[in-house]
Amino acid sequence: MKKEERNAAITKWVLIGITILFLGIMLLLPLIVVLVQAFRGGIAAYMSAVADEYTIRALLLTLEATLCAVILNTIFGLFASFAVTKFDFKWKKILTTLIDVPVTVSPIIAGLIFILLFGRRSILYEWLKAIHIKVVFAVPGIILATIFVTFPFISRELIPIMEAQGKDEEEAAALMGANGWTIFRRITFPHIKWALLYGIVLCTARAMGEFGAVSVLSGHLRGRTNTLPLHIEILFNEFQYIPAFAVSSILVVLAIFILVVRSVLESRGKKEYES
Amino acid sequence: MYVELKDINKSYGDFKASKSINFGVEKGKLIGLLGPSGSGKTTILRMIAGLETPDFGEIIIDGQVVNEIPASQRGIGFVFQNYALFRHMTIYENVAFGLRVKKEKKKYIDERVRELLKLVGLEGLEKRYPSQLSGGQRQRVAFARALAPNPHLLLLDEPFAAIDAKVRLELRSWLKEMIEKLGITSIFVTHDQDEAIEVADEIIITNQGRIEQMGTPLEIYQDPQTPFVASFFGQPSFLKDYQSFHSFEAIDNYTEAIVRPEFVNVTKKNEVQKYKSSASEGVVTEVSFRGDSVEVQVSVNGEKLSAKRSLELQPVTVGEKVDVFVYRMLVTEGKRVHLLENQSLHEDSVII
Numbered sequence: 001m002k003k004e005e006r007n008a009a010i011t012k013w014v015l016i017g018i019t020i021l022f023l024g025i026m027l028l029l030p031l032i033v034v035l036v037q038a039f040r041g042g043i044a045a046y047m048s049a050v051a052d053e054y055t056i057r058a059l060l061l062t063l064e065a066t067l068c069a070v071i072l073n074t075i076f077g078l079f080a081s082f083a084v085t086k087f088d089f090k091w092k093k094i095l096t097t098l099i100d101v102p103v104t105v106s107p108i109i110a111g112l113i114f115i116l117l118f119g120r121r122s123i124l125y126e127w128l129k130a131i132h133i134k135v136v137f138a139v140p141g142i143i144l145a146t147i148f149v150t151f152p153f154i155s156r157e158l159i160p161i162m163e164a165q166g167k168d169e170e171e172a173a174a175l176m177g178a179n180g181w182t183i184f185r186r187i188t189f190p191h192i193k194w195a196l197l198y199g200i201v202l203c204t205a206r207a208m209g210e211f212g213a214v215s216v217l218s219g220h221l222r223g224r225t226n227t228l229p230l231h232i233e234i235l236f237n238e239f240q241y242i243p244a245f246a247v248s249s250i251l252v253v254l255a256i257f258i259l260v261v262r263s264v265l266e267s268r269g270k271k272e273y274e275s
Numbered sequence: 276m277y278v279e280l281k282d283i284n285k286s287y288g289d290f291k292a293s294k295s296i297n298f299g300v301e302k303g304k305l306i307g308l309l310g311p312s313g314s315g316k317t318t319i320l321r322m323i324a325g326l327e328t329p330d331f332g333e334i335i336i337d338g339q340v341v342n343e344i345p346a347s348q349r350g351i352g353f354v355f356q357n358y359a360l361f362r363h364m365t366i367y368e369n370v371a372f373g374l375r376v377k378k379e380k381k382k383y384i385d386e387r388v389r390e391l392l393k394l395v396g397l398e399g400l401e402k403r404y405p406s407q408l409s410g411g412q413r414q415r416v417a418f419a420r421a422l423a424p425n426p427h428l429l430l431l432d433e434p435f436a437a438i439d440a441k442v443r444l445e446l447r448s449w450l451k452e453m454i455e456k457l458g459i460t461s462i463f464v465t466h467d468q469d470e471a472i473e474v475a476d477e478i479i480i481t482n483q484g485r486i487e488q489m490g491t492p493l494e495i496y497q498d499p500q501t502p503f504v505a506s507f508f509g510q511p512s513f514l515k516d517y518q519s520f521h522s523f524e525a526i527d528n529y530t531e532a533i534v535r536p537e538f539v540n541v542t543k544k545n546e547v548q549k550y551k552s553s554a555s556e557g558v559v560t561e562v563s564f565r566g567d568s569v570e571v572q573v574s575v576n577g578e579k580l581s582a583k584r585s586l587e588l589q590p591v592t593v594g595e596k597v598d599v600f601v602y603r604m605l606v607t608e609g610k611r612v613h614l615l616e617n618q619s620l621h622e623d624s625v626i627i
Binding site: 168169171172173174175176177178179182186187190191 | 326349353361377423
């Protein structure tokens with residue numbers, strides 16, 4: 001073996017080794033700990049924690065907030081990507097930068113923004129009260145916070161793909177008499193469907209796990225405004241370790257499921273793009 | 276006039292893409308918009324199609340002002356530079372698209388698609404995807420797709436630019452034949468002068484957002500109206516002092532003289548030169564083989580001239596003294612162009 005080849009081989013294995021080690025300590029180990037802790041009291045203890053009324057309610061609220069966030073963000077993401085890639089207008093750069101704000105701003109700040117906006121000190125408060133809408137420390141606040149934190153995920157997947165495509169095919173379709181909806185359905189959508197699904201999956205994963213912003217707005221009312229991550233925190237703070245880890249394992253299972261869906265989507269999308 | 280543009284202006288920010296464009300196209304003609312890149316020819320095409328809106332002026336198609344009519348309602352066939360075929364659809368579906376949008380009957384769609392694929396010589400490839408075709412085949416699909424909804428006007432943006440040289444020549448004559456056969460009014464954009472001359476019935480020359488000249492290829496070639504058009508064709512040589520060449524009419528205040536290679540006859544000293552008395556002596560500075568001819572660069576009185584010699588003649592060598600006879604030249608005077616014939620040619624005809 002030549003010296004250069006040997007060096008390349010050493011570099012390769014050192015890099016692989018470091019990556020595996022890092023992932024092992026930072027990711028795999030905590031996951032194993034979660035599962036081990038969850039089942040420490042046996043299957044029965046696990047089941048009673050998971051089947052607990054408050055846990056079920058927290059799970060349902062998490063799913064509700066996630067569903068709302070994903071639906072609204074899918075619509076918003078599609079519109080935003082369309083606006084940015086298919087039209088030219090002033091402030092386009094600023095708009096694309098603004099879309100990314102939730103990724104860079106700390107979720108706590110996002111939560112506080114909504115408290116200031118809809119809380120007792122806000123001028124909107126009296127008005128919302130008059131029409132019987134409670135945002136802060138209620139379900140709408142949780143949904144709002146989840147939407148805020150996850151809204152860039154879909155447009156961030158779509159914008160690069162749509163930008164690379166240009167407008168030619170859409171223009172060609174328009175010249176043949178197709179209207180906007182037909183163009184979207186027959187030309188644009190088939191190109192972006194895998195990226196869109198991928199974005200939806202990422203958005204779902206992030207929405208389910210959201211803690212910071214939701215924590216600020218929830219008020220931690222058990223059974224009413226507790227999402228799964230918040231429920232876990234409460235259990236943990238009450239030194240109920242086995243239930244805390246058991247509930248965590250639900251999130252872990254959901255995360256792994258999403259991960260599998262993600263990689264299936266990714267490879268399908270890639271295949272189609274190459275053909 | 277079937278298509279008419281009246282005083283069309285278009286700017287992108289500070290850049291003026293079209294400056295008071297006026298022209299008309301007769302029904303059934305094949306028109307070439309020819310100009311260097313950035314001269315505004317594609318903008319004109321896109322405005323006719325409705326993909327861009329003029330800032331000012333009127334576009335009239337078939338007697339109707341179409342400025343306010345959206346692209347989808349104009350009924351124009353458009354072939355894009357990169358064809359813009361629908362990548363995720365089969366060839367069949369690509370051609371059928373415009374008909375499906377029009378909600379035509381299934382049977383009619385099937386007949387029309389098969390008829391068009393036959394016309395462009397792509398039968399049997401219905402189920403292929405665009406990525407499985409060659410450049411020339413893709414161009415034919417784009418052509419068939421544009422024609423499917425029976426447009427009255429066909430626009431083609433650099434239709435041959437993305438195809439390799441050999442196929443391009445075949446496709447040129449194929450396209451001309453096709454369009455003549457169908458009798459459809461067509462406008463195509465190109466930056467290639469040979470392409471425009473060979474394909475178009477009439478050429479419109481654009482430069483810096485303006486139209487320089489419109490006419491048949493022969494008119495544009497023989498009788499250029501502006502210095503730009505005069506210098507655009509061939510690989511012309513530019514003379515500062517044309518009067519150092521014998522027997523040309525004198526023009527005061529001329530700018531320069533433009534001489535195309537085919538205006539120049541270079542003969543060896545031992546060859547017969549009919550107009551020897553009005554030929555000038557030159558020195559060969561460069562000889563390059565051009566496949567079908569030899570290109571010869573000669574220096575005459577300090578001016579460089581380019582000429583072609585047949586391969587059948589005895590070769591000339593660098594440094595050789597030769598006779599250079601110029602049949603005609605285009606002399607520019609401000610914005611005007613004069614075509615000057617060598618006067619010894621006239622004297623000759625008088626004697627006979």
